[in-house]
Amino acid sequence: MAPKILITRNVGPEAMAKLEATDFELIVNPVDGEPTRAWVLEKVADPEVIAACIMHGQPSDKVDREFLDAASPNLKVVSTFSVGFDHIDVPYANSKGIAIGHTPGVLSNAVADTTVMLVLMTLRRVEEGIRLIKDNEWPNLPWAPFVMCGPAIGHPGLTIGFLGFGRISECVVERLLAFTSKSSPPTILYSNSRARDNQAEIDAEFSSRFGVTVRRAEKDEVAEKSDIVIVLCSQSPATVDLVNAAFLKKMKNSAILVNAARGPIVNSEDLAAALDAGEIFGAGLDVITGEPKVYADHPLVKHPKCVVIPHMGSADYDTRNAMADLCVSNAIAGATGKPLIAEVKV
Ligand code: 8YV
DSSP: OOOEEEESSOOOHHHHHHHHTSSSEEEEOSSSSOOOHHHHHHHHTOTTEEEEEEOSSOGGGOBSHHHHHHSOTTOOEEEESSSOOTTBOHHHHHHTTOEEEOOOSTTHHHHHHHHHHHHHHHHTTHHHHHHHHHTTOGGGSOOOTTTTOOOOTTOTTOEEEEESOSHHHHHHHHHHTTTSOSSSOOEEEEEOSOOOTTHHHHHHHHHHHHTSOEEEOOHHHHHHHOSEEEEOOOOOTTTTTSBOHHHHHHSOTTOEEEEOSOGGGBOHHHHHHHHHTTSSSEEEESOOTTTTSOOTTSHHHHOTTEEEOOSOTTOSHHHHHHHHHHHHHHHHHHHTTOOOSSBOOO
């Protein structure tokens, strides 16, 4: 019998054709959508399975000890359809000789587009405006020059702060520079896990690349000085609740917060309380704690100053196709004993 590759979701015609062109037997989830956990555990235990393509953020596909202990002793690679790998116990997988593949790079532009969209929507209160129309409230909205006005993205001397400053953040900076003031350009602050020995050189390189001042700062300084705080760090025990009541209290009342990383990095209760108290102007969330079980009565979904979208950061057709291609290419490489195209190293 041919060795098998497990695919927990149909990854689209092009990537499926790439898999079908191999000699591997394919086990594809017959349901159009999320399989049951029991189905995944049963299939990954098949001793012929040498590679598995899985999804991020679905309980069925969590690559934890239960999954890895159930897995075929011949499993060589788990390839996730995501850049993030917070759903995978990478050290435990590696200790069993299983490599982990992911999809960095190909989604940076799409996630940056979504991030900028959320910045603009939050500053200009677009969500609230759409809701007013849907609730037939437009005729009752008194017209006056400053009704529905938020802070301007082109405000001179803006400070834009990032929590996490990797590939996606850099793509966000490139985009935001098209909107911000040319005569009084923004300052970019970013906080990350630790300062490097050559931090000054790194910041000088960023500043010369972007043509504005870019420098690393402690997270409290990012909170205090930024007009726009953008969360784009990966989720780890150190970043869960990074944006909590204390952080939000330090932010300017006129500032906004955008999270395009992972829900648990921002404490939802603390954010709702900060919005209620007017501690910040607004928030835009592509991700939220408890997703996808987030309903219309969620305090942040209902909140007029909060835009919530359902984890759509990378969801454009071209990007998802590129992610699918990299996901299956990693699986095929691992299954044929070749180095993965993009392997998670921790
Ligand atoms: C996807 C993501 O929505 O790549 C990631 O880490 O969070 C998103 O791009 C998701 O992973 C799709 O499976």
